[in-house]
Amino acid sequence: MIPSDIAFLLQAIAWPLVLLLAWFLAEWLNERWQLPRVTSYVAVGLLASLINLPGLTPDIAGLPFLATVALSLVLFELGYRINLRWFRHNFWVLLLGVVESLATFGAVYWATSWFALPTDQRLIIAAVSMAASPAGVLRVAHELRSSGQATERVLHLCAINCLMAVLALKLVVGYWTLSTSGDFALAAFGSIHVVGTSIAVGAVLGMAIPWLLRLRNTHGHGVTVVFALAVLLLTTAAYGLKLSPLLAALTFGIVARERRVHLTSAQRDFGTAGDLLSVFLFVYIASLLTWTDVPTTLFMGLALILIRTAVKVFCNVAAARLSGISERKGLLTGLALTPMSAFAILLIEETRLYGFEPAVQVLAAMAGMMLLQELLGPIVTQRALMAARETHVTKE
Template structure:
């Protein structure tokens, strides 16, 4: 019997890459205090560089699995959002909205200096609004971070993600309108997706807590139930061509308001959540094509500086109004640096739903995404440490 060697390589690619990523993540976190997700991204980039067979194309269902992984993180982020805090301190909500709008406007204006098409500039601006919940939440959990800066970063990250999805869906609607002239199709591609995604997430957020209370499910089983609910939500979103990321974030916010208690031990969805996070960051990095990274270096550097500067300036300027200090505002703005995982999955999801410019934008932003993925979590980690809100002890 002759072994099909190429098929064997494809079959072994993912287990081997994930094992290497896990090992390096643990060792570099122990030796150099690097965020584990940074090591995962580095391994994914190297695997992409050597063109390891079967890493992104040969195995079916990888985009769905990546969306499940990010949806679990977005549910956790949504669960940590306290809506009553916005009522007690509306300046935080106003800060998040104003900072999102200014980031969009500034990035759109600066990208015009590089003679990019209008559609591409709009997409880049919409993506630049977002902060990566995957990078921020995992770093915060890893460092056991808690405090005013951490809470502001999480709440502002959620606002950024909501506005980014809204902006991107409106851009997609504008693209459909400009290419086909069909106003109904444009509205269906934006408003319908946004409203239905929020509605489905909110409905599940109301129904699941009621189910848990009626069945008297033990505390240790709550995590499993919510994980299955997120998988169901992602599957529904794929089938209905909705936004699983927006639905999962809404699900978490509503579940929190329905007073479902999750213990600290369940944060991150345990071992399954850790493995999915490991896969997510390796997969996202492997999507980037090294042949495209060489181009757009200047554009990537300029956009990174502009995006971070806008977030920092807004947070520093509004620090006193929102009950904080300028130093904490600076650290909050810096901690919002990561954006790649959320942005890349938004683009991939849009491409799968027929949005043609998505692939072109990923090519233009390849260099920016690499830097943000590698160094964004590190900036978040250092900012939270500088705020003295981390509670990790060496064993």
């Protein structure tokens, strides 16, 4: 029996202690074995959740919002790296992203029929499986200082995958609302309205902020601070209006990039604050998994991961020559899109908070899949980018 004063102390310091441990372990494992830092963050979060450390609970008020802010910053940066002109010059990349997302949805939906899941849960799992995790992919790419043809393609396809996943999930929400209430107007409001308004809010901010920056002639560090505050504003507004902060942040980044206000390479990840939020994001995501659900869903998770990865690899290899790369780089691009957990889990959580009842059971059904994805996905991305010879990491 732990004395009450010690228990209170453990509850008070649980999150800072775990985050500090996650950072030190990540640095040590990265230096020793080149293990992606995000994998270490996840491992510490999973271990802390397993031993049920007092005070380490995802139910603390404000933590879901903070995690959404962290992921919104990543999505803004991902959107900021998207070059829409590239799609016009190489339409095959855009088409590949759409077709690959739809093929992933179809394959995963078909595969879930093997496990006797309700239709609502199958649709949600198929929708979120379309996405690749921008947090996992972007953090690994930055860690490796990766740049080149395959890296840019991975980032652009990741953005398309995320957009398609949000659209698909909102359509699933609309279908569920229509089937349960029979109210077509309510179903349309819950899907089309949310998607359209989220994109519109992100686009308006993407035009307004660069205009304000030019008006004040802001450069360097100030640009990063303004964009970070704008993402915080956008996330808060999206919560208040029950929109999708993730979709709004991605749109904000894409439009801001088109307005020609540039971040320097030194300002990627939003500096020290971005690094801190990244550690928190992956530890928090890991803490959401319930270990009692893992053993019963591990086999299903492994099967769905293999099918999802096979579809992405096949689509990228099949379209490689048409889109201007070799089959080998197409294979590596498909493998690099393996991570999905951070974006998928927060997308499900966002949907649950807005009253979508089937989302409550989905995270438990996907526990095995999320566990494997969180631990192994970043490693696959790292090895794929290394094999593409686009990394520029040197020993200090």
